[in-house]
Amino acid sequence: MITPRSGHTATLLFNGKVLIAGGVATEDPEFPLGSGSDELYNSSTGTFELSGGISAGQTLSLLPDGRVLGTGLDLTATIYEPSTGTVTPTGNMVAHQYPWVRQAPLLPDGRVFVAGYPTAQLYDASTGAFTATGPYAGPAPGVLQSATLLADGRVLLTGAVNICCQPLCRDPGSSWAQFFDPASGTFSLAGDMNWWNTVYSATLLPSGKVLFAGTDNYNGMPSAAEIFDPSNATFTAINRPSPGPSYSAATLLADGTVLITGRRITGSLVVTDSPQDIAELYTTGNATFLSAGNIAAAGTSTLLPDGSVLIAGGSSAEVFRPSVLIGAPKLVSTPEDGNSQAAIWHAATGRLVSIDAPAVAGESLSMYTSGLLAGGVIPPQVAIGGRSARIRFFGRAPGYPDFDQVNFSIPAGVVPGPAVPLRLTYLGRSTNEVTIAVQ
Numbered sequence: 001m002i003t004p005r006s007g008h009t010a011t012l013l014f015n016g017k018v019l020i021a022g023g024v025a026t027e028d029p030e031f032p033l034g035s036g037s038d039e040l041y042n043s044s045t046g047t048f049e050l051s052g053g054i055s056a057g058q059t060l061s062l063l064p065d066g067r068v069l070g071t072g073l074d075l076t077a078t079i080y081e082p083s084t085g086t087v088t089p090t091g092n093m094v095a096h097q098y099p100w101v102r103q104a105p106l107l108p109d110g111r112v113f114v115a116g117y118p119t120a121q122l123y124d125a126s127t128g129a130f131t132a133t134g135p136y137a138g139p140a141p142g143v144l145q146s147a148t149l150l151a152d153g154r155v156l157l158t159g160a161v162n163i164c165c166q167p168l169c170r171d172p173g174s175s176w177a178q179f180f181d182p183a184s185g186t187f188s189l190a191g192d193m194n195w196w197n198t199v200y201s202a203t204l205l206p207s208g209k210v211l212f213a214g215t216d217n218y219n220g221m222p223s224a225a226e227i228f229d230p231s232n233a234t235f236t237a238i239n240r241p242s243p244g245p246s247y248s249a250a251t252l253l254a255d256g257t258v259l260i261t262g263r264r265i266t267g268s269l270v271v272t273d274s275p276q277d278i279a280e281l282y283t284t285g286n287a288t289f290l291s292a293g294n295i296a297a298a299g300t301s302t303l304l305p306d307g308s309v310l311i312a313g314g315s316s317a318e319v320f321r322p323s324v325l326i327g328a329p330k331l332v333s334t335p336e337d338g339n340s341q342a343a344i345w346h347a348a349t350g351r352l353v354s355i356d357a358p359a360v361a362g363e364s365l366s367m368y369t370s371g372l373l374a375g376g377v378i379p380p381q382v383a384i385g386g387r388s389a390r391i392r393f394f395g396r397a398p399g400y401p402d403f404d405q406v407n408f409s410i411p412a413g414v415v416p417g418p419a420v421p422l423r424l425t426y427l428g429r430s431t432n433e434v435t436i437a438v439q
Helices: none
Strands: 009-012 018-021 028-032 039-042 047-050 059-062 068-071 077-081 086-089 112-114 121-124 129-132 143-149 155-161 164-166 169-171 174-181 186-189 198-204 210-216 224-229 234-237 245-252 258-264 276-283 288-294 300-303 309-313 316-320 333-336 339-342 344-346 364-369 381-384 390-397 400-409 417-426 434-438
Touching: 009 059, 009 300, 018 309, 143 198, 198 258, 210 245, 210 258, 245 300
Parallel strands: 198 245
Antiparallel strands: 009 018, 018 039, 039 047, 059 068, 068 077, 077 086, 112 121, 121 129, 143 155, 155 174, 164 169, 174 186, 198 210, 210 224, 224 234, 245 258, 258 276, 276 288, 300 309, 309 316, 333 339, 339 434, 344 364, 364 400, 381 417, 390 400, 417 434
């Protein structure tokens, strides 16, 4: 990378580049990197370039229109426009972010959920404003470590209360886990973690469950892992190799396995003894962890359009290539009267959407794609004219086992026209852009 860094974020953009932003300089870990230090990774050339600077963002969120929301610790927020490389301010947050949470998930309705204290908040890109959610279901967490968008559209938050990290006070506190329901704007309890005092990653699995894996931060335990089941709000411990990685990142691959990268500690976390950066693969079918070899430096991991993974941390970057590369889903266009209209049809009639038969707001449409995980419950995201569409169905296309079918509704507020842009995003990777006629 151009700038050595740790504690940063990495976001795959619609154009296939990866925006690497924020964090702290590895040679000076006390101070955040300054504006203009952020960079872009071009997977087609394997090179880095300066991005224009959104490093005021503590957390980055890719919006339905392809822009990036950056939220900081000082209540400020910015918007990065990839097509121009420019950064502009947007509305201020209504509550401070938790310091170490790197996830601010995009909700199915197009808003962004940002956890904060004493309250959480929602960002609406159409207005550029943040609004407070309802209160937490009990005290706000002292430490918040993860915010995971679930398959049903809720957000799972995990952390701890009554935690103390001072040198003479190493109290791991108590588990804190809650759901946020965007439909009602309310929080509810979500059970108790087995190891809330770990430094862990949280990964949504194809089944809709969540994998937590990390290393104990208080008692020197080598590693721990557990599975959360949203259907009954329970955490279940699973077997974990020892020693395992600490401060890990995790990425769900296109074949349903999870790549976990981090630093393996052979001594305690207080006195590091010969640290080694490693990669592991978690297989969901048999719930096992297998070594994927050593890496140059742990950091972020980002699933790329071709199915490989960019691992970036410290001053280095490398690419992990699974045994089988599965590319991002694609959408098909049908040339019509000189316009490249998407091969999308009206669900009620089966007629192709065209200039002569445009779609209307609220109408259900259908389209084919490929690359969705067979039997998976993680829904794709569809954006039309930069607005999130409601997903009504997704899965194998009836009678066409090599294709996936996605049914969705045209959202309100889409600016009509003969060539409104449409994209599908799945596992963080966008398809090619197509167009449809909207009346």
